[in-house]
Amino acid sequence: MPLRESEPLFVYGTLRFPEVLQALLGRVPNRAPAEAPGLRVVALPGRVYPGLIPGAGIARGLLLTGLTVREQRVLDDFEGPEYERRRIGLGDGRHAAAYLWDPDADHLDEEWSPQDFARRHLDDYVDRLGGSAETTTHPVQDAARPEPTAADCPAQDEHPAAADYPARDGRPAATDYPARDERPAAPD
Numbered sequence: 001m002p003l004r005e006s007e008p009l010f011v012y013g014t015l016r017f018p019e020v021l022q023a024l025l026g027r028v029p030n031r032a033p034a035e036a037p038g039l040r041v042v043a044l045p046g047r048v049y050p051g052l053i054p055g056a057g058i059a060r061g062l063l064l065t066g067l068t069v070r071e072q073r074v075l076d077d078f079e080g081p082e083y084e085r086r087r088i089g090l091g092d093g094r095h096a097a098a099y100l101w102d103p104d105a106d107h108l109d110e111e112w113s114p115q116d117f118a119r120r121h122l123d124d125y126v127d128r129l130g131g132s133a134e135t136t137t138h139p140v141q142d143a144a145r146p147e148p149t150a151a152d153c154p155a156q157d158e159h160p161a162a163a164d165y166p167a168r169d170g171r172p173a174a175t176d177y178p179a180r181d182e183r184p185a186a187p188d
Contacts, residue, residue, distance in 0.1 A: 010034055010088060010098040012041045012061035013050040016114060017122060021064075024078055025071050034063035035091035036098065044101070045077025048121040050112030051083070052172065063096055073100075082143040097114070164166035 014020050018028040040055035052059055067075075076085060083099035090096055101108075117125075 007067070008094075008096040009064040009067055009072070009075070010036055010059075010061055010090065010096040011054055012036075012059050012098070013112065013114070014048075014117070014125065015064070016062050017118070017126075018127050019126045020129065023126050024074055029064045029071070030066045031062045031064055033060070034096070035060050036096075037091050039088065039098075039100075041112045042101075043110040043112040044108070048117060051108065052098055053101055053108060058091065063090070072097075083109065126142065164173055 006022075009015075018031075021028045036059040038054060038056075039052055039059040040057050041050045041059045041061070042053055044051050050117045054150075079085075079099045083101060085097050086100050087095050088100075
């Protein structure tokens with residue numbers, strides 16, 4: 001999905017937390033409650049952060065507005081290749097971008113709890129981000145990696161966030177999810 005400055009972003013997991021946004025972006029963008037019907041926020045095995053997958057129910061989260069293209073690239077890098085940014089329909093008929101997880105990647109039945117994440121993991125999660133807007137993956141994924149040296153870090157103009165991104169893994173962008181009123185009825 002091409003990056004546009006005016007594109008709102010539906011967030012449902014760790015990016016709901018102002019502490020995480022502040023650590024990644026250096027600010028907290030405008031946020032408002034939002035719902036995405038036909039999607040579920042699920043716990044991912046062995047991870048503290050969730051995935052968004054198609055399914056019966058309503059995903060509850062926040063709509064971020066006013067993100068710059070640079071900030072969207074930082075968030076794309078943060079989410080990494082496990083997620084694909086797609087356009088989804090919201091409960092009020094609007095559309096937004098969202099990071100969807102590949103539902104075929106894991107057996108995903110358990111709902112993710114933002115309250116449990118906040119109580120058990122938020123402080124450590126934000127500490128691992130270290131307040132850097134250049135963090136490129138979820139902190140838990142990086143736990144076993146050694147700290148990078150200056151030789152490991154590309155020059156600013158070579159940083160991946162400075163380039164336009166092709167479709168993830170060479171795949172074409174997926175079909176947009178329709179708004180709720182455009183969805184076909186579920187089979188009986």
